[in-house]
Amino acid sequence: MAVTYREIKADILGRITRGDWKPGSLIPGELELAETYGAARATVNRAMRELAEDGIIERKRKSGSRVRLSPLRQARFDIPIVRREIEEQGAAYRYALVQSELVAAPDWVRARMGLAPGGKVRHLVCLHFADGAPYQHEDRWINLSVLPQARDADFATAGPNEWLVAQIPFSEAEISIAATAADAALSEHLACALGDPLLQIERSTRWKGQAVTFVRLVHHRGHRMTARY
Amino acid sequence: MAVTYREIKADILGRITRGDWKPGSLIPGELELAETYGAARATVNRAMRELAEDGIIERKRKSGSRVRLSPLRQARFDIPIVRREIEEQGAAYRYALVQSELVAAPDWVRARMGLAPGGKVRHLVCLHFADGAPYQHEDRWINLSVLPQARDADFATAGPNEWLVAQIPFSEAEISIAATAADAALSEHLACALGDPLLQIERSTRWKGQAVTFVRLVHHRGHRMTARY
DNA sequence: TAGTGGTCTAGACCACAGG
DNA sequence: CTGTGGTCTAGACCACTAC
Known part of the structure; x- marks a missing residue:
């Protein structure tokens, strides 16, 4: 096979990191690169x-492709289901429903979810153990007007x-993601001191x-979230 | 033009969310989908x-494509340079070098960076104001054996x-990412109370x-990191 | 061994944006 | 108006893997 898009991508990246093509400078067009590498334009296109x-x-039409002045750094964090997260660490998972x-x-909560006044929700407090x-x-908090079946679901044995x-x-x-201090309930449930710094993740989910x-x-x-990029 | 890969992608996603194709089930092969949509296989391939x-x-060769049982959730956080982050909020940026x-x-630090004993580093403490x-x-901490020019660089006016x-x-x-409690220095520099919960990001960078x-x-x-996915 | 996805090609038309 | 990227096509061969 001819040159792969991975090779082209790696080579271009190499030229950039090596300093041949400096931040802000213009990279040759796809057609020219295709000739250089002896590949089809579609292959170069995928690399780019x-x-x-x-x-x-x-990339911009007409003006061409430029090396970013400061590379756009973005980290991808996996957001697993808690049970998986714990089991993948080789620990035994246990779940407990505290309140319903x-x-x-x-x-x-209404403000966070964008609910109308008087909207009914199912409120659950649970604990996950490793x-x-x-x-x-x-x-x-689950919006019952979208998920009415949550009214009668049983969360005693499996997490919501x-x-x-x-x-x-x-x-x-x-x-x-933010840092929060342990209040009375949290310090008791998480077995830590009052006021301890804890990592808090809030997530609001929409559908249609x-x-x-x-x-x-x-x-x-002491919990950490980690990622590479 | 014929059907776009975006339309195909949206349609397939629709069938999945609508429940036509349930989690775990097999999706038709690319060839069959190409016929269905009246598109080339490459177009379907890009959508898939x-x-x-x-x-x-x-996706797996030979066995085909399946709807994930539980969708792989991953959030992408932009990690901007502080100055940009602050200026994009419409605030005035100020920088101060506290210690060098x-x-x-x-x-x-050696453990975190994987340095040899006795390795020299430049240590900087800075503050960023909005x-x-x-x-x-x-x-x-900057490794001087990799970046010797950091020895004489001036960090008085611009951040490292x-x-x-x-x-x-x-x-x-x-x-x-983790939560930490403000110690004496942090509480003074960040104008908060001793023991306040703070969001801490640690990053170690490698090159070659x-x-x-x-x-x-x-x-x-009170700082938050936010992302959509 | 056969089926499915992975990738490349050569050519084409289109869309956007600089001049 | 023109150049560059965005996308589609029809066909081809390859790579992995379930059977």
Whole structure:
């Protein structure tokens, strides 16, 4: 076979890192590159497209492709289901339902989910353990007007996350990460001191424009999220 | 033009979310889909490839493409340079160098960077302000055996991050996020109370297998990282 | 061994944006 | 108007892997 798009991509990346093509400078057009590498334009196109997706170069019609002045850095974090996350670490997973109620959504939840006043939600508080030690505290709100079947679902044995994935496998979400201090409930559930710094992930999920669920996940003290890029 | 790969991708995604093709089930092969949509196989291929990249489906030669049982959730966070991050919020950026020294790397830094004993590093402590308020505390270590020019560089007016991007524009990095408590120095620099929970990002950067720099970025109280997926 | 995805080619037309 | 990237096609061969 002729030259692969991977080889072309690697070679172009090499020229950039080596300094042959400096940040801000123009890269030859696809046609010229195709000749250089003795490949079809489609092959060069794929290499260049991926470099653009990787944030290495910037492409514009007519003006051509340029090396980004400062490379666009983006990290990808996997957001696994807690049970998987724990089991993949080789630990035993245990789940516990702490609280369950059907209520009108409090104002701060309504604001986060974009619900109408008086909207009914199912509110759940759960704990996830790894080898018996508290791993994650889950505070979840499910919009009953979108998922009425959540009213009667039983969350005593399996976490709501896994139930939700079965109900609405594909959805859009907004996720935000912050640090929070352990309050009385958290310090008790996560077996840490009052005021301990904890990593908190909030996620609100939408489906067809409707808010499905809002969840606040607080991890045990010392938890890290890691990624490479 | 005939059917676009975007239309095909959207249609397939629709069938999946609509439940026509359930999680775990087999999707028709590329050839069959190409006939169905009246498109070339390459077009269908691109649609399917992107669905696989998005974590919606799983592809295997010979056995075909399946809808993922639980969709692979991954969030992409942009990791901008602090100055940009602040200016894009419409705030005025200010930078201050707090401390600068040339030292042998302490053990914990050597461990993180994978340096040999006695390795010299440049250690910098900096502050980044948004509209006069402390925004981020930066504790940085630069490997002088890889970047000897860091010995004499002047970090009084511009942050080391921007200097580094100019020196080594493209590199690999490992990033980890955690919550930490404000110690005496942090509480003073970030104008918060002792023990306040703060979001901490650690990043170690490599270039050609060599550790270039390790940095610990601690954000002001209440900072959030946000992403959609 | 056969079926499915992975990739390349050569050619074509289109869309956008600089001049 | 013109150049560059964006995309589609029809056909081909290859690579992996289940059977």
